Amino acid sequence: MAIDYHHLKNRTFAPVHQHYTERDTMLYALSLGLGNDPLDAAALPFVYEGMSSGLRALPTLAVVLGYPGFWAREADTGIDWVKLLHGEQRVRWHRPLPADCEVVGKSRITHLIDKGEGKGAILVTERLLETRAGELLATLQQVTFLRGDGGYSQQGGGQPSDEALPALQPTPQDRAPDFSDTQAIRPEAALLYRLMGDYNPLHADPAVAVKAGFERPILHGLASYGLVAHALLRQCADGDPARLKALDIRFAAPVYPGETLVTEIWRVPGDGKQFQLRARVAERDKVVLSHGFAELA
Numbered sequence: 001m002a003i004d005y006h007h008l009k010n011r012t013f014a015p016v017h018q019h020y021t022e023r024d025t026m027l028y029a030l031s032l033g034l035g036n037d038p039l040d041a042a043a044l045p046f047v048y049e050g051m052s053s054g055l056r057a058l059p060t061l062a063v064v065l066g067y068p069g070f071w072a073r074e075a076d077t078g079i080d081w082v083k084l085l086h087g088e089q090r091v092r093w094h095r096p097l098p099a100d101c102e103v104v105g106k107s108r109i110t111h112l113i114d115k116g117e118g119k120g121a122i123l124v125t126e127r128l129l130e131t132r133a134g135e136l137l138a139t140l141q142q143v144t145f146l147r148g149d150g151g152y153s154q155q156g157g158g159q160p161s162d163e164a165l166p167a168l169q170p171t172p173q174d175r176a177p178d179f180s181d182t183q184a185i186r187p188e189a190a191l192l193y194r195l196m197g198d199y200n201p202l203h204a205d206p207a208v209a210v211k212a213g214f215e216r217p218i219l220h221g222l223a224s225y226g227l228v229a230h231a232l233l234r235q236c237a238d239g240d241p242a243r244l245k246a247l248d249i250r251f252a253a254p255v256y257p258g259e260t261l262v263t264e265i266w267r268v269p270g271d272g273k274q275f276q277l278r279a280r281v282a283e284r285d286k287v288v289l290s291h292g293f294a295e296l297a
């Protein structure tokens with residue numbers, strides 16, 4: 001079954017209510033590998049409640065909260081779910097995330113773009129993450145690359161296609177990064193990370209990974225996203241999670257659990273609050289996250 005633009009665009013998502021606790025906050029950070037080195041002072045406030053600062057939530061915890069799950073697998077979507085990949089993630093934080101809170105996630109599909117037969121389609125989902133009292137914590141945009149669904153607009157009597165999102169900018173080619181941060185990704189990272197709510201079999205089942213065109217299960221894009229955000233906070237914000245205001249990034253190539261991620265950060269000339277970033281896998285010297293933009297308070 002091919003994608004039907006109107007059916008998919010009009011899909012409704014029930015608000016997802018969630019009460020996350022300090023334990024969830026710590027498990028999220030642990031699933032990214034914080035605490036791999038128990039003496040790492042920059043990681044401890046996110047995985048141990050006994051610090052003088054109290055337990056702190058990584059701002060990227062927002063990406064797993066109020067999440068509607070792996071709904072693309074439902075047959076009526078028309079999506080070839082085995083072939084989909086997370087393409088980009090863009091988040092704006094409006095308030096720091098508490099370590100324990102009742103939240104609600106409100107999702108809707110905002111864009112569906114046909115890139116053409118054999119090239120794929122782009123699906124953009126927006127999620128507003130609010131407290132139960134209605135305060136907006138974060139606005140999230142998830143760009144999904146539907147590798148198996150290009151050309152849908154030629155079917156069913158000519159289905160529409162939306163305008164693309166404003167493009168993210170590539171990182172500087174003419175100068176070395178101002179900061180660099182290295183993180184080891186644990187071999188079981190994807191198996192741990194999926195427990196945060198993204199149960200896409202691509203990250204766990206070797207047979208599904210092969211069907212999708214990979215040699216073995218790949219890491220969730222949002223796990224790499226969390227790692228890059230932590231690298232940025234550690235290098236440029238004294239580890240203060242409340243300072244992250246914006247982070248956009250493109251997932252340029254797959255990351256495999258067990259690899260080493262090197263995040264490279266450039267200062268944007270100006271008031272010192274904006275940065276460009278990318279990340280590469282050290283073992284393959286391959287850029288895996290690109291077109292990064294971040295803003296700190």
Ligand SMILES: CCCCCCC[C@@H](O)CC(=O)SCCNC(=O)CCNC(=O)[C@H](O)C(C)(C)COP(=O)(O)OP(=O)(O)OC[C@H]1O[C@@H](n2cnc3c(N)ncnc32)[C@H](O)[C@@H]1OP(=O)(O)O
Nearest residue numbers: 072085086087088144145200219220221250251252253254
């Ligand atoms: C719906 C339910 C929600 C589900 C959410 C996700 C659930 C998760 O479980 C899934 C995951 O986490 S998957 C893991 C993370 N993602 C990845 O590993 C993807 C890595 N990226 C790739 O493989 C390629 O970039 C690839 C394959 C994405 C694109 O590569 P190419 O086809 O070679 O593209 P290229 O020829 O370079 O460019 C063609 C056009 O596409 C645009 N583009 C490229 N990479 C993009 C990307 N990552 N995201 C968005 N757009 C992208 C290019 O700009 C180009 O556009 P245009 O034709 O307009 O010039």
